[in-house]
Amino acid sequence: MNKVQYVRSQGQFQDHGCHWPGCTRQVPPAKWGCTPHWFALPKDLRDRIWKAYVPGQEIAKNPSPAYLAVANEAQQWIREFLERKAVPAQGSLL
Numbered sequence: 794m795n796k797v798q799y800v801r802s803q804g805q806f807q808d809h810g811c812h813w814p815g816c817t818r819q820v821p822p823a824k825w826g827c828t829p830h831w832f833a834l835p836k837d838l839r840d841r842i843w844k845a846y847v848p849g850q851e852i853a854k855n856p857s858p859a860y861l862a863v864a865n866e867a868q869q870w871i872r873e874f875l876e877r878k879a880v881p882a883q884g885s886l887l
């Protein structure tokens with residue numbers, strides 16, 4: 794079974810939310826986040842999260858340092874993305 798088949802076959806078996814800050818959607822633990830938020834990430838980040846993901850890490854709870862590094866990078870990217878989005882909205886009121 795390849796990685797795509799593995800992830801698709803994994804259901805929602807434990808409490809696990811989307812990793813997007815503030816998102817409360819439940820997603821299967823094999824997935825990083827809900828579909829809209831996953832695709833909100835730049836392709837480069839998605840590719841690297843996907844590459845670093847090792848099937849079963851969400852069960853063994855032993856993600857590799859490479860996965861944790863890129864997962865942190867994604868959180869950083871989201872923070873900057875949300876800040877960028879906030880600035881023009883405030884600026885237009887001035």
Ligand SMILES: [Zn+2]
Nearest residue numbers: 811816827830
């Ligand atoms: Zn989400």
